[in-house]
Amino acid sequence: MNVLIILGHPDNNSFNHALAETCITQIQNNGHSVYFHDLYKEQFNPLLGECNNSTNELEIAEDIKNHYFDLINSDGIIIIHPNWWGQPPAIVKGWIDRVLIPDVAYQFVKDERGEDFPKGLLKAKIGLVLNTSNTSKDIEDKLYKDPLETIWEKRIFNFCGVSQFERRNFRVVKDSNMSQRLNWLAEVRLLMDSYFPKA
């Protein structure tokens, strides 16, 4: 399988980077290919320009062509980012805006009443999201709910035709010790084995 991994975190020493490295190693050890994009490292431009909304592949902006080809060739997509204000960091939001383009990721078709509804077009059928945050589950549930679950499952992956979805939220990162983090990384290895088993 080909697996696309998108990482959105500015600090190379972050736990998010450890999550990404763990995914890459485990998936490759299992005999699959990884397309990896560290958005900050490649200084991904998150601003949607005039030609980015094109449905014509030739008109897709030069700087996202490699993202586009990786996306359409992937069987699985893994998104890794911290919770920032209950949302993905702006650089990840820009990746969504610019790379998940109409007629590639989705299209609108008419239902029997003539109303538009979205049809997902992505080849990938597995969508995994790994998040980190500093809020306990109790407080999150009571005060803020969990916008990231809805954004990634309903608004992005299901919308684009990715039927299998799973998200893990690792918290509270700021209070975690080395042993806790190693346990989380072991959990991620098992998650990779379950979706991308030894070929």
Ligand SMILES: Cc1cc2nc3c(=O)[nH]c(=O)nc-3n(C[C@H](O)[C@H](O)[C@H](O)COP(=O)(O)O)c2cc1C
């Ligand atoms: C701009 C910004 C906004 C943040 N917003 C939230 C938030 O809404 N909820 C939360 O639990 N943590 C929030 N955090 C904390 C991050 O989620 C936390 O630092 C990160 O998940 C820790 O992972 P890391 O060690 O890989 O950086 C925020 C951090 C930043 C920098």
